Amino acid sequence: EAGVAQSPRYKIIxxxxxxAFWCNPISGHATLYWYQQILGQxxxxxxxxxxxxxxxxxxxxxxxxxxxxxxxxxxxLKIQPAKLEDSAVYLCASSSxxxxxxxxxxxxxxxxxxL
Amino acid sequence: AQTVTQSQPEMSVQEAETVTLSCTYxxxxxxxxxFWYKQPPSRQMILVIRQEAYKQQNATENxxxxxxxxxAKSFSLKISDSQLGDTAMYFCAFMNGYSGxxxxxxxxxxxxxxxx
Numbered sequence: 001e002a003g004v005a006q007s008p009r010y011k012i013i014x015x016x017x018x019x020a021f022w023c024n025p026i027s028g029h030a031t032l033y034w035y036q037q038i039l040g041q042x043x044x045x046x047x048x049x050x051x052x053x054x055x056x057x058x059x060x061x062x063x064x065x066x067x068x069x070x071x072x073x074x075x076x077l078k079i080q081p082a083k084l085e086d087s088a089v090y091l092c093a094s095s096s097x098x099x100x101x102x103x104x105x106x107x108x109x110x111x112x113x114x115l
Numbered sequence: 116a117q118t119v120t121q122s123q124p125e126m127s128v129q130e131a132e133t134v135t136l137s138c139t140y141x142x143x144x145x146x147x148x149x150f151w152y153k154q155p156p157s158r159q160m161i162l163v164i165r166q167e168a169y170k171q172q173n174a175t176e177n178x179x180x181x182x183x184x185x186x187a188k189s190f191s192l193k194i195s196d197s198q199l200g201d202t203a204m205y206f207c208a209f210m211n212g213y214s215g216x217x218x219x220x221x222x223x224x225x226x227x228x229x230x231x
Contacts, residue, residue: 003159033219040223041223041224042119042206042208042221042222042223042224043160043206043219043221044221045218045219048218056218089158091160093160102148102210103150103162103165104162104219105162106152106159106160106161107159108157108158108159109158109159111158
């Protein structure tokens with residue numbers, strides 16, 4: 001079974017530029033998560049999708065961050081414009097969504113550096 | 116609001132020895148799940164072990180076991196016979212079983228180094 005795929009693995013941009021990350025979850029997984037992991041900290045949930053609907057985006061800085069999940073499968077996370085403090089690893093995870101099998105499986109992440 | 120605390124930023128252990136990583140959490144809920152994830156230098160997070168709060172028996176996965184103390188809100192991870200491949204960041208995570216959102220709250224992590 002293929003795992004969670006993310007691209008790109010690394011991205012360097014200047015502040016005020018825009019950037020987009022892509023995630024392909026495990027096949028059949030209804031729930032998809034985007035996390036921000038700043039160096040030295042644990043992952044922080046940005047947004048959670050159930051199929052193609054948003055379940056929780058309470059910690060997403062909506063003035064600059066946006067996310068969508070196309071047809072309930074792939075997802076993109078966009079930052080526009082980027083700030084220096086957005087430098088972090090962006091992790092995508094997916095789960096089946098069923099309460100009894102709700103382990104989250106993580107992708108390798110995208111390391112963003114904002115200069 | 117739920118919180119997860121990992122009070123040991125870094126730990127080291129000799130190969131083949133046993134090490135325990137601590138985690139405490141705060142919640143008013145009765146139904147929840149707890150997890151330990153491992154994040155090797157390559158960055159991909161891997162589930163190590165999970166515990167359902169309604170189960171009294173401590174979870175075990177090969178060399179990994181937990182000491183779940185519900186009343187004390189403590190969830191420590193014991194790694195027996197440590198191997199060099201266990202070197203990684205370890206994150207404790209909490210999930211509310213009632214909310215339906217299956218949202219994880221992570222601790223700040225413990226960096227474990229296994230010494231040859």
